[in-house]
Amino acid sequence: MDFEPWWLIFVPVLFALGWLAARFDIRQMLRETRSLPDSYFRGLNFLLNEEPDRAIDAFVEVAKLDPETTELHFALGSLFRRRGEMERAIRVHQSLLNRSDLPAAEREHAQHELAQDFLKAGMLDRAESGFEQLKDTRYALPALRSLIRIFESEHDWPRAIEAVKTLQGLVDEPVPQIVHYYCEQAQSALSSKPADIEAAHKALDAADHALSAIDAASSRGAMVRTAMLRARLALIEQDPKRERLYLESVMTDAAEYSGLVAEQVLANYRAANQAEAGLEVLQKQYERHASLDLFNVLFRELRVQQGAAPAWTFARSALRSHPSLLGLDRLLEAELANPEGGADHVPVPGADLTLLRSLIHKHTQRLDRYACRSCGFQARRFYWQCPGCNAWETYAPRRLEELE
Numbered sequence: 194m195d196f197e198p199w200w201l202i203f204v205p206v207l208f209a210l211g212w213l214a215a216r217f218d219i220r221q222m223l224r225e226t227r228s229l230p231d232s233y234f235r236g237l238n239f240l241l242n243e244e245p246d247r248a249i250d251a252f253v254e255v256a257k258l259d260p261e262t263t264e265l266h267f268a269l270g271s272l273f274r275r276r277g278e279m280e281r282a283i284r285v286h287q288s289l290l291n292r293s294d295l296p297a298a299e300r301e302h303a304q305h306e307l308a309q310d311f312l313k314a315g316m317l318d319r320a321e322s323g324f325e326q327l328k329d330t331r332y333a334l335p336a337l338r339s340l341i342r343i344f345e346s347e348h349d350w351p352r353a354i355e356a357v358k359t360l361q362g363l364v365d366e367p368v369p370q371i372v373h374y375y376c377e378q379a380q381s382a383l384s385s386k387p388a389d390i391e392a393a394h395k396a397l398d399a400a401d402h403a404l405s406a407i408d409a410a411s412s413r414g415a416m417v418r419t420a421m422l423r424a425r426l427a428l429i430e431q432d433p434k435r436e437r438l439y440l441e442s443v444m445t446d447a448a449e450y451s452g453l454v455a456e457q458v459l460a461n462y463r464a465a466n467q468a469e470a471g472l473e474v475l476q477k478q479y480e481r482h483a484s485l486d487l488f489n490v491l492f493r494e495l496r497v498q499q500g501a502a503p504a505w506t507f508a509r510s511a512l513r514s515h516p517s518l519l520g521l522d523r524l525l526e527a528e529l530a531n532p533e534g535g536a537d538h539v540p541v542p543g544a545d546l547t548l549l550r551s552l553i554h555k556h557t558q559r560l561d562r563y564a565c566r567s568c569g570f571q572a573r574r575f576y577w578q579c580p581g582c583n584a585w586e587t588y589a590p591r592r593l594e595e596l597e
C-alpha cells in the first residue's frame with residue numbers, strides 16, 4: 194500500500210487521544226482519592242504526629258463510614274488492646290466475628306485476636322475456650338503458647354504439662370519451665386497432709402527426665418530446685434543420709450544457691466548429733482562462695498555453738514573481706530536480741546548498738562530483697578517464678594546489696 198499524505202492527519206489525532214487518556218487516568222485517581230474519607234488522612238496525620246488518641250478517633254470514624262474494611266478493624270482492635278482499652282478491643286473483634294460474609298482465614302484471625310483480648314482482660318475462661326478452638330488452624334502454635342500461660346497462671350500443672358508436650362510435638366522448641374511444673378506438682382504432693390510420697394516420686398522422676406533434655410546452663414535453678422525437693426522427700430521418708438547427699442549436691446554443683454539450703458544442712462547434721470561438723474561444712478562453703486544468706490546462718494550458728502566472741506571474730510573478718518551493710522545489720526540484730534551473750538564480752542566497747550542498728554537498718558531495708566532480673570519486682574523471700582512478671586528463674590539467689 195502506498196503512503197497517502199492525508200494519513201498525516203492521524204498523527205495529531207493520536208496525540209490528542211493519548212493526552213485525553215492520561216487526563217482520564219489522573220481524574221480517575223483523583224476521584225478515587227476523594228472517595229477516601231477525609232478522616233482517613235486526618236488519622237494518618239495524627240499518627241505521624243504521634244497523637245494516637247486523636248488518630249484512633251479519626252479511624253473509628255472511617256470504620257463507621259466503611260464497615261467493609263476488615264484490615265482497619267484489625268488494626269484498631271490491636272491498637273485498643275495495646276493501650277489496655279479492652280472493652281473496645283473486644284467489641285471490634287466481636288463485631289468482625291459477627292459478620293456472616295467474613296472469609297474463613299479472617300474469621301480465624303479475629304478469633305485469635307479476641308482470645309488475646311480476653312487473656313489480657315483477665316477473662317481466663319473465655320480466653321481458654323477461644324484458644325482451644327484454634328487448635329487446627331494456622332494459629333495453633335501461638336494459641337498453644339497462650340494456653341500454657343493460662344494453665345500456668347491457674348496452677349493447673351497437669352494441663353500445662355500436656356500443652357507443653359503438644360507444643361513440642363509440633364515444633365522443636367525448648368520449654369525449660371516444664372521442670373518447674375513437675376516441681377510444683379512434687380511440692381504440693383509433699384505439702385499435702387499426709388504427704389503423697391508416691392506422687393512426689395513420680396513428679397520428681399519426670400522432672401529429672403525433663404532436666405536431661407535441657408542444656409545445663411539454662412537448667413541450673415531447676416536442677417537446684419529438684420535436688421531441694423528430693424532432699425525434702427528424703428527427710429519425710431526418714432532417710433537423713435539421702436537428704437544430706439541432695440543438700441550437699443546443691444552446695445557442690447551450684448554454690449551460689451548455698452544460702453537456700455544452709456538451714457536444712459545444719460538441721461540435718463544437728464539431727465545426727467553432728468552439729469559441729471555441720472558448722473564446719475558451712476564454714477568451708479563460705480570460704481568457697483561467700484554470700485549474705487550463708488553469712489547469716491553461719492553467724493547465728495557460731496554464736497549458738499561457740500559463743501559471742503568467735504561469732505564476732507568471724508563476722509569481723511567476713512565483713513572486712515566483703516563489706517556489707519546488711520551483714521552488719523544482721524550482726525547487730527543478733528547481738529541486740531541476745532544481750533546476755535555479751536555479758537562477759539563487749540563486742541564494740543562504748544558503742545550504742547541500738548542507735549547504730551537503727552541507723553543502719555533504715556538504709557538496709559531496701560537492700561534486703563531479692564529482685565527479678567526481668568521486671569525488677571522485689572521480694573523478701575526467694576521465688577522460682579516471679580510474682581510480678583511470671584517469668585521463671587529470674588531471681589538470682591542473692592540480695593540486692595550483693596548485686597550492686
Ligand SMILES: [Zn+2]
Pocket residue numbers: 565566567568569570579580581582583584587
Ligand atoms: Zn519479674
